[in-house]
Amino acid sequence: MLLDQQFLFTPGPTPVPNRVYHAMNQPMIGHRGNAFPKLLEDVSTRLMPVFGSLLPVLVIAGSGTSALETAVSNVVEENDEVVVIVTGAFGDRLASICEAFGANVHRLNIEWGKTCSPDQLEDYLKSLQKNVKAVFATYCETSTGVLNPILELGKVTKQSTDALFVVDGVSCIGAVPVEMEEWGIDILVSGSQKALMLPPGLAFVAISERARETIEKCQSKRFYLDLNKYLSSYEKEKSTPFTPAVSLIYGAQEVCQMIEEEGFHNVIKRHQVLKDMVRVGLEAIELPLLVSDSEASPTVTAVKTADDSSKQIKKMLQDKFAITLGGGQKRLKGEIFRIGHMGYCTPFDVLKILSSIEMTLHELDRKQVLGVATKRAQEVWLQNV
Amino acid sequence: MLLDQQFLFTPGPTPVPNRVYHAMNQPMIGHRGNAFPKLLEDVSTRLMPVFGSLLPVLVIAGSGTSALETAVSNVVEENDEVVVIVTGAFGDRLASICEAFGANVHRLNIEWGKTCSPDQLEDYLKSLQKNVKAVFATYCETSTGVLNPILELGKVTKQSTDALFVVDGVSCIGAVPVEMEEWGIDILVSGSQKALMLPPGLAFVAISERARETIEKCQSKRFYLDLNKYLSSYEKEKSTPFTPAVSLIYGAQEVCQMIEEEGFHNVIKRHQVLKDMVRVGLEAIELPLLVSDSEASPTVTAVKTADDSSKQIKKMLQDKFAITLGGGQKRLKGEIFRIGHMGYCTPFDVLKILSSIEMTLHELDRKQVLGVATKRAQEVWLQNV
Numbered sequence: 001m002l003l004d005q006q007f008l009f010t011p012g013p014t015p016v017p018n019r020v021y022h023a024m025n026q027p028m029i030g031h032r033g034n035a036f037p038k039l040l041e042d043v044s045t046r047l048m049p050v051f052g053s054l055l056p057v058l059v060i061a062g063s064g065t066s067a068l069e070t071a072v073s074n075v076v077e078e079n080d081e082v083v084v085i086v087t088g089a090f091g092d093r094l095a096s097i098c099e100a101f102g103a104n105v106h107r108l109n110i111e112w113g114k115t116c117s118p119d120q121l122e123d124y125l126k127s128l129q130k131n132v133k134a135v136f137a138t139y140c141e142t143s144t145g146v147l148n149p150i151l152e153l154g155k156v157t158k159q160s161t162d163a164l165f166v167v168d169g170v171s172c173i174g175a176v177p178v179e180m181e182e183w184g185i186d187i188l189v190s191g192s193q194k195a196l197m198l199p200p201g202l203a204f205v206a207i208s209e210r211a212r213e214t215i216e217k218c219q220s221k222r223f224y225l226d227l228n229k230y231l232s233s234y235e236k237e238k239s240t241p242f243t244p245a246v247s248l249i250y251g252a253q254e255v256c257q258m259i260e261e262e263g264f265h266n267v268i269k270r271h272q273v274l275k276d277m278v279r280v281g282l283e284a285i286e287l288p289l290l291v292s293d294s295e296a297s298p299t300v301t302a303v304k305t306a307d308d309s310s311k312q313i314k315k316m317l318q319d320k321f322a323i324t325l326g327g328g329q330k331r332l333k334g335e336i337f338r339i340g341h342m343g344y345c346t347p348f349d350v351l352k353i354l355s356s357i358e359m360t361l362h363e364l365d366r367k368q369v370l371g372v373a374t375k376r377a378q379e380v381w382l383q384n385v
Numbered sequence: 386m387l388l389d390q391q392f393l394f395t396p397g398p399t400p401v402p403n404r405v406y407h408a409m410n411q412p413m414i415g416h417r418g419n420a421f422p423k424l425l426e427d428v429s430t431r432l433m434p435v436f437g438s439l440l441p442v443l444v445i446a447g448s449g450t451s452a453l454e455t456a457v458s459n460v461v462e463e464n465d466e467v468v469v470i471v472t473g474a475f476g477d478r479l480a481s482i483c484e485a486f487g488a489n490v491h492r493l494n495i496e497w498g499k500t501c502s503p504d505q506l507e508d509y510l511k512s513l514q515k516n517v518k519a520v521f522a523t524y525c526e527t528s529t530g531v532l533n534p535i536l537e538l539g540k541v542t543k544q545s546t547d548a549l550f551v552v553d554g555v556s557c558i559g560a561v562p563v564e565m566e567e568w569g570i571d572i573l574v575s576g577s578q579k580a581l582m583l584p585p586g587l588a589f590v591a592i593s594e595r596a597r598e599t600i601e602k603c604q605s606k607r608f609y610l611d612l613n614k615y616l617s618s619y620e621k622e623k624s625t626p627f628t629p630a631v632s633l634i635y636g637a638q639e640v641c642q643m644i645e646e647e648g649f650h651n652v653i654k655r656h657q658v659l660k661d662m663v664r665v666g667l668e669a670i671e672l673p674l675l676v677s678d679s680e681a682s683p684t685v686t687a688v689k690t691a692d693d694s695s696k697q698i699k700k701m702l703q704d705k706f707a708i709t710l711g712g713g714q715k716r717l718k719g720e721i722f723r724i725g726h727m728g729y730c731t732p733f734d735v736l737k738i739l740s741s742i743e744m745t746l747h748e749l750d751r752k753q754v755l756g757v758a759t760k761r762a763q764e765v766w767l768q769n770v
Contacts, residue, residue: 010415013631021410024632028584030395030709061448061586062609065627069609100608193628199413201446201586201630221606223485224447224454242450243578245586245630246398247409324415 003322009353010326011142011171011300011340012064013193013200016251020197023254024247031246037238043249044234046256049264050196051169051188052178053206058230059252060203061245064170064191067203069097070225071136071166071187074215078102081130083163085116085153089143089329094136094168101220106130112332113144113302115295118152125160132163133214134186140172140297143329144290145338147172147297154184164211170194172299173204174259175271175342186211192248195271195299197255197343202248205230271298273384274341274350280380281354281373285361290336299342302332310337313360320363321356347381388707394738395711396527396556396685396725397449398578398585401636405582408639409632416631422623428634429619431641434649435581436554436573437563438591443615444637445588446630449555449576452588454482455610456521456551456572459600463487466515468548470501470538474528474714479521479553486605491515497717498529498687500680503537510545518599519549519571525557525682528714529675530723532557532682539569549596555579557684558589559644560656560727571596577633580656580684582640582728587633590615656683658769659726659735665765666739666758670746675721684727687717695722698745705748706741732766 008015029035044056051057060066072094076082082103084095087110098105108124110116116137125132135157140147150167157165164186169178173188174195180188185208192202205227207215215227223229229241259267275298282289282303290302305313310328314337317323326338339353354373361369393400414420429441436442445451457479461467467488469480472495483490493509495501501522510517520542525532535552542550549571554563558573559580565573571593577583590612592600600612608614614626644652660683667674667688675687690698695713699722702708711723724738739758746754 005412006414008413008415010417013413013415013628016413016632024409024584025406027391028393028398028401028578029391030393030398030711031585032395032712033709061446062451063446063628063630066447066451066609072608097608100611101606191628193413193631199409199630199632200416200628201633221486223457223482224451224610226485243398243448243576243585245448245584245633247401247584247633248586248630324418326415327417 005322007323007352009340009349010324011194011338011342014197014340014343014345016199017197017258017344019258020251020254024251026250029246031239031244036244036246039249039253040240040244041238043252043256046260047204050174050259051204051206052180053188054181055207056234058205058227058234059240059244059249060205060225060230061201061242062203063200064203065093066225067170067189067191067205068094068168070203070205070227071189072097072101073220073222073225074218074227075134075164075166075187076101076103077218077220079104080133081106082134082136083108083125083128083132084136085121085138085148086110087114087116087138087144087146087148088112088141090141090168090170091138094138098136113146113290115146115148116153118149118156121153122156122160125156132161134164134166135161136166137168139167139169139176140299142171142300143332145297145300145302146291146295147176150178150185151183158184164214172297175268175299177268180206180208192252195342197258198248198251201245202252271342273347273380274298274345275301277347277350277377277380278339278341281377284376285358285369285373300338300340302336302338304336308334310334312364313337313357316360316363317356321359323353323356350377390707392708392737394725394734395709396579396723399582399725399728399730401584402582402643402729404643405636405639409636411635413631416624416629421631424634424638425625425629426623428637428641431645432589435559435644436589436591437565438573439566440592441619443590443612443619444625444629444634445590445610445615446586446627447588448585449588450478451610452555452574452576452590453479453553455588455590455612456574457482458486458605458607458610459603459612460519460549460551460572461486461488462603462605464489465518466491467519467521468493468510468513468517469521470506470523470533471495472499472501472523472529472531472533473497473526475526475553475555476523479523483521498531498675500531500533501538503534503541506538506541507545510541517546517548519551520546521551522553524552524554524561525684527556527685528717530682530685530687531676531680532561535563535570536568543569549599556727557682560653560684562653565591565593577637580727582643583633583636586630587637656727658732658765659683659730660686662732662735662762662765663724663726666762669761670743670754670758685723685725687721687723689721693719695719697749698722698742701745701748702741705745708738708741735762
């Protein structure tokens, strides 16, 4: 059956709007000419509300992991005591990067599928009795679909320690509220290929004035990801120390335009509606969700499946309906599938996903599911038109 | 006067062909699905002849400097003795990166505008009397436009030391011959935005089996640029350890197609013709070249200018003829301008540049230059049709 295209609903990379591709196709420019500084300043300042940052957002050529490494290697020195809140595979990656840079890493391990509560962090920091240099947290843990309570975790960090509070915002920034100053966030990083609707290849780093002091003093060996170089180049000439990924930055400019046209508060609201549609729909056809309503991210939803059906459902969605979802990662491999609903995603996309899941379950002998998830999702949409 | 577009002739970034943009506009795919491994394997293997590599070329999301750092941080440990041949600003950058990673750096400083001769390297290595872990060289030094004799420098390195021979090929790979095994190159890196006709944002790394052993043993702190992770991910699943810059890799696939259609030996020959056209043209109008014929790169040509005329010429070319050239860097600032003629560049482009320089000089009161450079360049072209 002709379906005219493949549909990508993994929790990153996510679909790229045609107008963003169009912007990326602008003729190449040199980064030492007059045009590039204007482009970079435009993007860096228009991203400030999206990152809730008081300073222009720095742009690095690299993937999300390079953003995480930037957050680590500019703060953490050999034998520093750091706390990493691990709520899933990406918290685990943050801890691994801290270890790679020689820190004494204290992992606050949370059951996968749950958020870290402020009390858990407070108790952990108290019991630790160490002079902690930084607390690392994941805003949306992509591997499980929880959205950690960053505002509260930031408050606890500031009340209990002098540590910097460093947040991985890769799979949610651009879809959720955030205020770095008010929430006590010192470094907030993200990537281009999630809620920001771009192809992968850009890392974004927002910092506080307080973080800046630490970054300046940090002795860790680094060159390409040395934030002092990016800060200096931006301040002196609104440029980057190394050749920037120009086409992706043109794309980022168009993304800023799209977010402003929709209104950032509407973007945030849309993601809430998408999340609610997905969740009530899946519940209506009795697919168990990994994460509770209050802990769930508006950008990605993980679905638990009995025995081996996760693989089977994912495969049929791909083969019959051209829909790509994410699988489980690490210890959740084979136990869940994940639906990404962020960035360039509309309620119609959610209806498409739910319809396809209904038809898949129907083909796999689950009776009376056709239309059931769809109906509940439609109701949610209508309540939010 | 309508000129319909801007013309970018800096030594990187360089113009991107429309068919490459078109390829980059393909719908986004996930890197954990079935399509991406095929794409990556296709690109990594088709780049092998371009890098003269016996192993698939590794692809990293990042700019050229991230490629250089990869070459350093996977080999060099604290207090290692390394030699860096410095023929200009990018050799200097290589040395800085080695220093950032704690090496004892021995700089073989060559006058800017000259290549390093095999004898110079041999004498230096002899006089040094150190157990050198790696010798770093720049193939084309972008800041001056020399093409170092890498084949001979590789031979000297192998004969005089047990060191790895590591080559920065950023501003020439894709336009020049290279054979890693025969020439004794252990690591060869490049970026996407020069002779490879892509936007900036991809780093390419080719390694020898011998380099691999060193990389496996290297204890330097690194994570995002740890080649062991890229090697393992490529071998196990033809993927990358971290989210790849998918759209740029689609573009790279189209670039491989273009190179194969033209024939790589013809690509190399074309760059020789472009270089000859530029040089005879500029000589005909008595603009002094920084580099001698035998030492000049086929990808970039530096032009010396008396007093302040470099700035003036560059500005008029930009303002009147929409042509962007590169300026001088560091100690050559204000003393030269540089013409990039690599990648997506044809003889007509060179005629366009030479015509515009003629008209610029004419406007600046240099008489009898109109058509003079053009005529000589045409003759070269006709000899090579």
